[in-house]
Amino acid sequence: MMLQSAPSVSSEALLDVDNLVVEYPVGAKIVHAVSGVSLQIARGETLGLVGESGCGKSTLGRAVLQLRRPTAGRVLFDGHDLTAMQGDALRLMRRRVQLIFQDPIASLNPRRKIGDIVAEPLVIAGVKDPEKRKQLVHEVLTAVGLDPTLVVGRLPHEFSGGQCQRICIARALILNPEFIVCDEPVSALDVSIRAQILNLLEEMKGRFGLTLLFIAHDLAVVKAVSDRVAVMYLGRLCEVGPSEQLFARPAHPYTALLIEAIPVPDPDVRPTETVPVGEPPSPIAPPSGCRFRTRCPRADQRCSDEMPELRVVAPGQFVACHHPLI
Amino acid sequence: MTGNTLLSVEDVTVDLPTPRGNLRAVDHVDLTVGAGRTLGIVGESGCGKTMLSRAILQLLPKKAKLSGRVMFDGQDLVQLAPEKLRKLRGRSLAVVFQDPMTSLNPVLTIGTQLIETLQEHLELDDATAKKRSVELLAAVGIPAPEQRLAQYPHQLSGGMRQRVAIAIALSCEPKLLIADEPTTALDVTIQAQILDLLAREQRRRHMAMIIITHDLGVVAGRTDEVAVMYAGRVVERAPTPALFKKMRMPYTEALLAALPKLDAAPHTPLPAISGRPPDPTRPLQGCSFSPRCRYAVARCQSEKPPLEAAETSAHQFACFHPIKTHADADA
Numbered sequence: 001m002m003l004q005s006a007p008s009v010s011s012e013a014l015l016d017v018d019n020l021v022v023e024y025p026v027g028a029k030i031v032h033a034v035s036g037v038s039l040q041i042a043r044g045e046t047l048g049l050v051g052e053s054g055c056g057k058s059t060l061g062r063a064v065l066q067l068r069r070p071t072a073g074r075v076l077f078d079g080h081d082l083t084a085m086q087g088d089a090l091r092l093m094r095r096r097v098q099l100i101f102q103d104p105i106a107s108l109n110p111r112r113k114i115g116d117i118v119a120e121p122l123v124i125a126g127v128k129d130p131e132k133r134k135q136l137v138h139e140v141l142t143a144v145g146l147d148p149t150l151v152v153g154r155l156p157h158e159f160s161g162g163q164c165q166r167i168c169i170a171r172a173l174i175l176n177p178e179f180i181v182c183d184e185p186v187s188a189l190d191v192s193i194r195a196q197i198l199n200l201l202e203e204m205k206g207r208f209g210l211t212l213l214f215i216a217h218d219l220a221v222v223k224a225v226s227d228r229v230a231v232m233y234l235g236r237l238c239e240v241g242p243s244e245q246l247f248a249r250p251a252h253p254y255t256a257l258l259i260e261a262i263p264v265p266d267p268d269v270r271p272t273e274t275v276p277v278g279e280p281p282s283p284i285a286p287p288s289g290c291r292f293r294t295r296c297p298r299a300d301q302r303c304s305d306e307m308p309e310l311r312v313v314a315p316g317q318f319v320a321c322h323h324p325l326i
Numbered sequence: 327m328t329g330n331t332l333l334s335v336e337d338v339t340v341d342l343p344t345p346r347g348n349l350r351a352v353d354h355v356d357l358t359v360g361a362g363r364t365l366g367i368v369g370e371s372g373c374g375k376t377m378l379s380r381a382i383l384q385l386l387p388k389k390a391k392l393s394g395r396v397m398f399d400g401q402d403l404v405q406l407a408p409e410k411l412r413k414l415r416g417r418s419l420a421v422v423f424q425d426p427m428t429s430l431n432p433v434l435t436i437g438t439q440l441i442e443t444l445q446e447h448l449e450l451d452d453a454t455a456k457k458r459s460v461e462l463l464a465a466v467g468i469p470a471p472e473q474r475l476a477q478y479p480h481q482l483s484g485g486m487r488q489r490v491a492i493a494i495a496l497s498c499e500p501k502l503l504i505a506d507e508p509t510t511a512l513d514v515t516i517q518a519q520i521l522d523l524l525a526r527e528q529r530r531r532h533m534a535m536i537i538i539t540h541d542l543g544v545v546a547g548r549t550d551e552v553a554v555m556y557a558g559r560v561v562e563r564a565p566t567p568a569l570f571k572k573m574r575m576p577y578t579e580a581l582l583a584a585l586p587k588l589d590a591a592p593h594t595p596l597p598a599i600s601g602r603p604p605d606p607t608r609p610l611q612g613c614s615f616s617p618r619c620r621y622a623v624a625r626c627q628s629e630k631p632p633l634e635a636a637e638t639s640a641h642q643f644a645c646f647h648p649i650k651t652h653a654d655a656d657a
Contacts, residue, residue: 219514264543
């Protein structure tokens, strides 16, 4: 059975990304950042998107929100094609979607007070009553675990990384969005703070009925919050499946390799030395056929001749590989 | 292990003057590393692990005040003349930083930097130094090493740059290599490659190593001993298997528990550590972890627990109410 896209667990997809392509020029060359990615996210679902630096996962996240216009493909959000929208229509739609970045300190204007930073989306959305804005800011700051009276009058540099990420989350939540792209939201945080922020995101998701695209390079972090996981390599999806199933029985050699490479905090687990060879090739000149073939122990002639399409290997699990592990 | 102790950090304290007052970055730390052994130093940002490594290397900021002794290979580095220190660093005492661009010069070729290091410390002629450079690059897994000599750091990927930094650090056969978050900036598959490379070279050269990291996963399978730091102090120290089998210090336990586990089901809430580390310019009277510790009692707030030995002298921890082990429960 051959399939172009991986269907979601539920029939109602809030987000439907169809054959998305993002390419941009660097000098005389073209970077193939995202090459024909299709995925769906059901309402209320968290889809984790993992991959190493340069695999195109952040570009994909931005292209979904139209912060970078895709070269080709469609992004249906609640039935509306965002790629076809312009100007006011797109701005209105953007109130329903938000983005949280990796570096929380750099995401906050250092010269503005926290109260103003968190209220800004309301100002842009045209909430004119300052009292109303103040009330909403207090509510959302309380929701993310900050004391509004102690926070609103202060500047970002007075807060730690973890607290700044709480502020960013508050700003993302204030317009009551339906969908949030979280781009490496905990990568810059210490272990003890990271757990706090992951728990907060989970809590907020439940409380505000959010749908999340959770982008990260850390598989354990992604598994902790995701219903399903998509693995990306050099601009293409290798594998999509329910979290538990994908980690227990990876079908793509790259997924298996990523899992194997994670350092386990247990001295009885000796690090395997069957580690991946080499480094990812450049997205300027991606390999023909399967993009992972240059590092893959299973690659043969077919892998360089023919690009593997996503196909089903187990219930809900899809792999793009000619020689899958299952 | 006293017979072959290579490095002994004795009662080292580092103070940094700041506009907000004195910042005690390292607070009375004692550590030893035996020849050929690996010590992992684990802690979160601001715990003092990097300042401690800089104290060992004598690379502290100028305004920093250091007290204590750093005995390395029979001499106290704190008292050593700058000229002798320079000869030592790069030769028998080498370092690899998190960001390889910290140690690589962006305007010199890889070859120039390797050959320069080799000729600075070992009396090699140009041809021998070049030959040795190619061998070193090959040893750290750099493809086409001969061509790389003519390249500049910016022409290499992050992983390749870190390999070059490791090649330079290994070039003069150091007795001790300090790796300060050597893989934090790298992707997970590249991280595994670099950690394997360090382990392999260490075995081959019988070199001692200190791995500084925030990741308990990195130290678990790759060190002989682990020291956990919190707010400038070593709060627990043990042979690696003992530490992971029976953690005594609540902070170590909490740090491990807060890590997302691959074998946990999705949406399992993580046992987060509430609050955050204390302001290092406002030291607490008692245990620095007590405000965040679920076992803390009044005494923990008023008195600083000393780092003391547990059942075995090798396992030390600084806590009045350590986590009970099975042996304690039976007693």
